[in-house]
Amino acid sequence: MHEAVRKEAIASVTEETAAEVPEQRGAPRLRLLIRSAKLVSSEGEYLCVVRDASEGGVSVRLFHPLPAEVPLTLELQNGDRYPLLRVWEEDGKAGFRFENPADLERIVESPSRFAKRAVRVNLNLPCVVRFGEREVYAKLCNLSQQGGRIVTAERLSLVQRIRIEADGLPELAAKVRWRRGETYGLSFENNLQFEELARIAFDVQRNQGPRD
Structure with missing residues (x-):
């Protein structure tokens, strides 16, 4: 059952991003995460759930609309930050490209000196x-x-x-x-x-x- 859910999530993300970001169709890896994080901007900090990530970008679940035309940075629980380029947003979900190359394995492992630190x-x-x-x-x-x-x-x-x-x-x-x-x-x-x-x-x- 877990594998079926994972395949469904990956297929969903692929469909969502393919039409909007054709240059990322060749991204070699996609990892399902389901991890709490926040999007940081000059107007505030907004909690989200990272659904999945690849070397090219991430898709997230949202709980409210994001401010329009404001640069956003993804901050993970361990404090790592990744400037983002907004690609799409709809129905409580959004997709982003990383502005700079990202280490997918570090995102997945999320090493931290804080044990299970909650997002603040x-x-x-x-x-x-x-x-x-x-x-x-x-x-x-x-x-x-x-x-x-x-x-x-x-x-x-x-x-x-x-x-x-x-x-x-x-x-x-x-x-x-x-x-x-x-x-x-x-x-x-x-x-x-x-x-x-x-x-x-x-x-x-x-x-x-x-x-x-």
Whole structure:
């Protein structure tokens, strides 16, 4: 069954890319991946799922439309980045060519010093931190399915339970896991679904406007 799904996926990608990118019909290898990643641009960071890759490019699953005519870079979980050239986008899917030659084996193996590190979306979002009867102001710097990072002048304790509130976010219950100066790492009591996180990040960044 797995092999049938793999062949179907490869056939689908071949059909999608052949009409749009005839120069890549001779690409020697195509690898099914199904791996979370993000597309980085001057307007924000957008979560996606890499469906497959070849030496020539990748196809991805999307959870919202991408900004038009904006250069995009694929960033994998290990931090590797690949500038892309957009080829097609439709119905929650998109295909890209690599702007520069890419090492397919490195993409597949994705070596990293971080064990199973979740994809993080970098933000610059004002938020309120509540604990007990108190509330303090902070800035949410990044967000993943399992947690996030905030900066606040308030001294928080390790393992302290807090709640995060911000425009565009559901209320997030979390624990403080680490502290470096005014920066705190958080783990959520209830993980976000990947698609939910993708849509939240998209809406928050769209409301904030282009980055400087």
